[in-house]
Amino acid sequence: MPTNRNVGVLVSGRGSNFRSLLDAKARGDLDANFTVVISNNPSAGAKAHAEEFGIPWVVIDHRTFASRQAFEEELVAQLRAHDVSVVVLAGFMRVLSSTFLDAYGGLTLNIHPSLLPAFPGLNAQKQAIEAGVRVSGCTVHLVDSGVDTGPIIDQAVVAVPNDDTVEALSARILVQEHRLLPRALGWVLDGRVTIQDQVVALDA
Ligand code: GRF
Numbered sequence: 750m751p752t753n754r755n756v757g758v759l760v761s762g763r764g765s766n767f768r769s770l771l772d773a774k775a776r777g778d779l780d781a782n783f784t785v786v787i788s789n790n791p792s793a794g795a796k797a798h799a800e801e802f803g804i805p806w807v808v809i810d811h812r813t814f815a816s817r818q819a820f821e822e823e824l825v826a827q828l829r830a831h832d833v834s835v836v837v838l839a840g841f842m843r844v845l846s847s848t849f850l851d852a853y854g855g856l857t858l859n860i861h862p863s864l865l866p867a868f869p870g871l872n873a874q875k876q877a878i879e880a881g882v883r884v885s886g887c888t889v890h891l892v893d894s895g896v897d898t899g900p901i902i903d904q905a906v907v908a909v910p911n912d913d914t915v916e917a918l919s920a921r922i923l924v925q926e927h928r929l930l931p932r933a934l935g936w937v938l939d940g941r942v943t944i945q946d947q948v949v950a951l952d953a
Contacts, residue, residue, distance in 0.1 A: 764795025
């Protein structure tokens with residue numbers, strides 16, 4: 750259960766999902782305090798959104814750490830320094846291990862551009878096109894030590910027509926990502942997301 754509404758966001762790239770959280774808060778659709786955004790990539794586009802909204806921007810470049818454990822210890826230290834109780838992985842391209850999960854397991858969300866457990870890992874939209882599926886979509890889930898595993902909080906479905914392309918499918922899925930992620934974060938902050946028998950129970 751979150752102890753406050755302070756949220757830390759971890760990013761690696763352009764940051765459109767991070768932006769969707771900031772926009773949802775600005776619209777009054779999400780009650781959250783974004784106390785820090787941390788990027789493992791110094792040149793991530795997400796920085797511009799952090800600056801526009803005045804959110805503290807911290808770079809923790811994994812390449813400068815001797816081990817995964819040391820990198821994750823620094824992540825946890827920064828999140829704690831910003832009094833974060835819930836973490837959102839918004840296009841964060843590192844797998845997290847027990848060093849991180851011992852601190853924030855059960856309180857960390859990820860957004861993935863497929864209907865998990867189908868197509869985990871990289872290039873999920875390309876995997877979907879190549880598999881010839883008729884529907885794909887996106888998933889918000891709690892993070893565990895696997896790659897895009899962990900209890901599912903919410904999903905949205907997107908049709909995949911015959912002539913679809915990776916780019917077009919990605920764009921249509923992204924629209925749904927931006928709708929799903931702020932809502933799921935709100936549910937977690939409200940303490941409505943609990944785990945029973947390995948699956949999420951969403952309190953009404
Ligand atoms: C999104 O497709 C997200 O589902 C995946 O990485 C991408 C990040 O995009 N995990 P952005 O940086 O949020 O624009």
